[in-house]
Amino acid sequence: MSQLAEKSTIRNPKSNGTPPWVQELLDKYSSGVAHAFILHFNVFDYVVPGVSLKSYLARLMAGRQIVAFYNRSEGITFALPAMRERFVELLGLGEPQDAALAALQSIQGAMPEDLPRSPGAALPLLERLLKLGDPEEKLAAVVVDFAESILPAADIATMSAEDRTNLITVQRWGRDPDIVSSGNPVFLVTENLADLHSSIRAASSKFEAIEIPLPDREARLAFIEYYAGTKPQAFEWELSREELANATAGLSLIHIEDIFLRAEQEGKLTWELVRERKEDIIASEFGEVLEIMEPRFGWEMIGGLQYVKDFFNRSVIRPMREGRTHRVPMGVLMLGPSGTGKCITGESMVVTNKGLVPIADIPRYWYVHPETGEVAGLEVLSVTPDAAVKMQPASHWLDMGEGETVRVTVKRGMTIEGTPEHPILVVNGSGRLEWRPLGDVCEGDIVAIKFDHQQFGYDHTLEPETAYVFGLLTGDGNLTFTNGIRFSTADRELLDTITSYMQDRYGLDAHTSRRGGAWHTRWYGWEAKQDLLDKGLQMCLSRQKVVPSTVLQGMREVQIAFLRGLFDTDGGFHRYTFQYTSASHQLARQVVEILLNLGMVPSVREKIHPKGKGSSLAVELSGAELETFTQVVGFGLRRKQSDVNEYLARITDKARYNTTDLFYNLSQSLSEVRSEIGLVYSDAPGIYDHFYNGVKHGRLLRLTVEKLISWIETEGEAGPATKRMRSLLDAKLYFSPVTNVKRGYARVYDLHVPETHSFVANGFVNHNTAVAEAVAKESGINFVILNLARILGQWVGSSERNLEKALRAIESLQPTICFIDEIDQAVQRGTAGDSGVSNRIFKRLLEFMSDTGHRGRVLFLAASNRPDLLDAALKRPGRFDKKIPFLIPDETEREAIFQVMLRKYDLEADTIPARCITATEGWTGAEIEAAVVKALEVAEDEG
Numbered sequence: 001m002s003q004l005a006e007k008s009t010i011r012n013p014k015s016n017g018t019p020p021w022v023q024e025l026l027d028k029y030s031s032g033v034a035h036a037f038i039l040h041f042n043v044f045d046y047v048v049p050g051v052s053l054k055s056y057l058a059r060l061m062a063g064r065q066i067v068a069f070y071n072r073s074e075g076i077t078f079a080l081p082a083m084r085e086r087f088v089e090l091l092g093l094g095e096p097q098d099a100a101l102a103a104l105q106s107i108q109g110a111m112p113e114d115l116p117r118s119p120g121a122a123l124p125l126l127e128r129l130l131k132l133g134d135p136e137e138k139l140a141a142v143v144v145d146f147a148e149s150i151l152p153a154a155d156i157a158t159m160s161a162e163d164r165t166n167l168i169t170v171q172r173w174g175r176d177p178d179i180v181s182s183g184n185p186v187f188l189v190t191e192n193l194a195d196l197h198s199s200i201r202a203a204s205s206k207f208e209a210i211e212i213p214l215p216d217r218e219a220r221l222a223f224i225e226y227y228a229g230t231k232p233q234a235f236e237w238e239l240s241r242e243e244l245a246n247a248t249a250g251l252s253l254i255h256i257e258d259i260f261l262r263a264e265q266e267g268k269l270t271w272e273l274v275r276e277r278k279e280d281i282i283a284s285e286f287g288e289v290l291e292i293m294e295p296r297f298g299w300e301m302i303g304g305l306q307y308v309k310d311f312f313n314r315s316v317i318r319p320m321r322e323g324r325t326h327r328v329p330m331g332v333l334m335l336g337p338s339g340t341g342k343c344i345t346g347e348s349m350v351v352t353n354k355g356l357v358p359i360a361d362i363p364r365y366w367y368v369h370p371e372t373g374e375v376a377g378l379e380v381l382s383v384t385p386d387a388a389v390k391m392q393p394a395s396h397w398l399d400m401g402e403g404e405t406v407r408v409t410v411k412r413g414m415t416i417e418g419t420p421e422h423p424i425l426v427v428n429g430s431g432r433l434e435w436r437p438l439g440d441v442c443e444g445d446i447v448a449i450k451f452d453h454q455q456f457g458y459d460h461t462l463e464p465e466t467a468y469v470f471g472l473l474t475g476d477g478n479l480t481f482t483n484g485i486r487f488s489t490a491d492r493e494l495l496d497t498i499t500s501y502m503q504d505r506y507g508l509d510a511h512t513s514r515r516g517g518a519w520h521t522r523w524y525g526w527e528a529k530q531d532l533l534d535k536g537l538q539m540c541l542s543r544q545k546v547v548p549s550t551v552l553q554g555m556r557e558v559q560i561a562f563l564r565g566l567f568d569t570d571g572g573f574h575r576y577t578f579q580y581t582s583a584s585h586q587l588a589r590q591v592v593e594i595l596l597n598l599g600m601v602p603s604v605r606e607k608i609h610p611k612g613k614g615s616s617l618a619v620e621l622s623g624a625e626l627e628t629f630t631q632v633v634g635f636g637l638r639r640k641q642s643d644v645n646e647y648l649a650r651i652t653d654k655a656r657y658n659t660t661d662l663f664y665n666l667s668q669s670l671s672e673v674r675s676e677i678g679l680v681y682s683d684a685p686g687i688y689d690h691f692y693n694g695v696k697h698g699r700l701l702r703l704t705v706e707k708l709i710s711w712i713e714t715e716g717e718a719g720p721a722t723k724r725m726r727s728l729l730d731a732k733l734y735f736s737p738v739t740n741v742k743r744g745y746a747r748v749y750d751l752h753v754p755e756t757h758s759f760v761a762n763g764f765v766n767h768n769t770a771v772a773e774a775v776a777k778e779s780g781i782n783f784v785i786l787n788l789a790r791i792l793g794q795w796v797g798s799s800e801r802n803l804e805k806a807l808r809a810i811e812s813l814q815p816t817i818c819f820i821d822e823i824d825q826a827v828q829r830g831t832a833g834d835s836g837v838s839n840r841i842f843k844r845l846l847e848f849m850s851d852t853g854h855r856g857r858v859l860f861l862a863a864s865n866r867p868d869l870l871d872a873a874l875k876r877p878g879r880f881d882k883k884i885p886f887l888i889p890d891e892t893e894r895e896a897i898f899q900v901m902l903r904k905y906d907l908e909a910d911t912i913p914a915r916c917i918t919a920t921e922g923w924t925g926a927e928i929e930a931a932v933v934k935a936l937e938v939a940e941d942e943g
Helices: 020-030 053-060 081-091 099-108 119-131 161-175 177-182 217-230 241-247 253-266 271-286 306-322 359-365 464-476 492-506 526-534 556-570 585-598 624-632 638-650 667-677 685-697 702-715 720-730 770-779 798-812 837-850 891-904 914-919 925-941
Strands: 036-041 046-048 066-071 075-078 140-144 186-190 207-212 290-293 331-335 349-352 355-358 379-383 389-393 396-410 415-418 423-427 433-437 446-450 484-489 511-515 518-524 571-574 577-582 603-608 615-622 733-752 782-786 816-820 858-864 882-885
Touching: 020 036, 020 207, 036 798, 046 053, 046 253, 053 066, 053 140, 066 081, 066 119, 075 081, 075 119, 081 119, 119 140, 119 161, 119 177, 161 177, 161 186, 217 241, 217 253, 241 271, 253 271, 271 290, 290 798, 306 770, 306 882, 349 359, 349 585, 355 359, 355 585, 359 396, 359 733, 379 446, 396 446, 415 733, 464 484, 464 492, 464 556, 484 492, 484 526, 492 518, 492 526, 556 571, 556 577, 556 585, 571 638, 577 585, 577 624, 585 603, 585 615, 615 624, 624 638, 667 685, 667 702, 667 720, 685 702, 702 720, 770 782, 770 816, 770 858, 782 798, 798 837, 891 914, 891 925
Parallel strands: 036 186, 036 207, 066 140, 140 186, 331 858, 331 882, 782 816, 816 858
Antiparallel strands: 066 075, 290 782, 349 355, 349 379, 379 389, 396 415, 396 733, 423 433, 423 446, 446 733, 484 518, 511 518, 571 577, 577 615, 603 615
């Protein structure tokens, strides 16, 4: 044993109840391995019930003459007051040069002057202390709290002169022979090891990193028993102490104390309270990077997939239960069929049975089960690749959190943004409709846009007159004026209209002034303003304006009246084009959705303002769309509508054609139609020429396609190819080339539509996390979801810190299963554009997954429907050792899935009818569940 070990002066607490990390620290100090330590991770928790880390370290060093603590805020403090006097005495501090003054201070009981707080002055004093004495003296110990604030993880070239000096000072503490020989220990305390400068974390610094983990089940149970013993009658217990210890996995002792304090307030400790607080705490501690879940079900809720169950039982569940960790793979990659995990951004407008609703707002208008995501009463407009269009019930709404997205813009100016896997309807090279993931869409691809669906809501809050006034105020008015309403216009006709409305409806007099060629009017009246707010008008700035929800979910005449008022203020007609312009991009795009619903396909273009003052969106209609506009909406303002009428009266029929309304990639389809009817030139020269041009150029105007199909239907019976063309026409799909594809990051949502798997934004969902959850339940171990898409932060170093903190928590929860969904998107090497952040994260994750010490303790399960996109490094032995394919269930498995679903919904059936099994060929488990739910609904409705 070394001299240092023989003369060790750290007091060894009783072995019973000593945390493992403390024992590790004592062993390393006593053996002479280290005298300087970095304590990290769970540093703000209780070490033992009621004792913080600072207090525990003070107790651990109780035999020392001086235990000094330092942080930037408090400066140098001590475990006991007498230690300060000893510190001042040893370092000769505060002694005045004049002996008489010193005597006077002594008589008056004055203390030496305050010790310095700045690191530049305090650290040298602590260094002098550390060099004093020898191991037999048991002289001192120094604890530096919030060490990352003194030794930040920054590039040394960017550090201030003071920070560089502090770094060099503390580096000396680990290697200085005088400090080593003195036997005085040093502790740097930080929550996240990655926050400390790399030179301090390096092995050459001689600082030994000791991780303080989250409490394991035994520690949590001991704390729960301790607390319950001190306050036995504080509240009623809905769950046992053992159940609470299991339910609080991933929480610190202070977090558990917080749950107890809230239970005292409510008088009862409930499952719901524990779940809610755990969710809130985990979200605040790990920034939604890590989600710790209580597995809800086992194999009993997984139908079919027997080969998957057999594998996990053989290679994971039984070995983990029996302690045969060598048998457990490091990771399992679950590979599903392409077409899962599709979702779109929250502002996307969904056509529903209540009108137009942003997908993020669906829980505001329909009941969504908080745990399962099941939605009641929602129907959406659905389109299929065979051009069938119908309203279809949706079964689930899901908030999928933030993730990588792809934003596609078409030539017409419409956009859609969703995850790379989200499919949209496109025209393939043969002229047929097919689904294509956004991630695979390229410039030039032809996208289908649905229009003329004529689907409106039944919100009766507004009548057309008020909807028109809402349009006027949305365009040229606002409610931001204190206790009043403001409206400006250059048209006397509009002023008279809104003035009469305010007088008749609310009895308000107008206060009008004229300047700059316009009338500026105000109405004073809080009750009138509140009534407008209650009916859906918003009090916001021009760039924040939106279409009121009472309009989006209103009846057809309400939407038309609102548009007419909006266009009377901010719309106009010039030469041959109607144009509406708004500084609010969201308002403009909502107007586009209403126009599409009413049967018009506008174009959208961005107008950049000079001198970097933002941009506006211009919504335009011309050609045939202009005629529809006049017939359906039009202007209420006589002078504007007169301009449109005069233009339409003088143009030729040819000028009315919409030359951009084209059907693309028609060569093969038209050839099939022509062969089907046996058309030759002599039969109909004009019709034949249209076919010839369409086959040659691959595209025709909608009007021409309608003419061709109508001629065939008139002349005889239509064949399959002709019927397909008719379906395309009747589906009211507008085809527009893609002009821009852009990657992004946004919060995304999804709808599950069981039968057709599509809604107007053409999204569908099929989750594959259920197996991972069932494996955790069957194994009896913890289950966490690692959301790598949320790792990246906006500040330098924050992404690495987020990952490191999550990995430390995963280690603390072992044995645990860590699930990563859509790993092909979540785990990728970076590019030069992110300063190497993604590469560092990728490398760190590989290191963690490859740690053989985790075998049988941390099992990574990951899901992917695009294994071709996975980095080869992830698939090497020692990371994801096993790959399990998830195939479409066969007949036997479909029968098992039906049985599981019947049990889930408390239904009884001796056998599953053979026709049900046959009819569901090619269906996934989620689709079979949706069919069972629908059957249950029908049965209940029919009594």
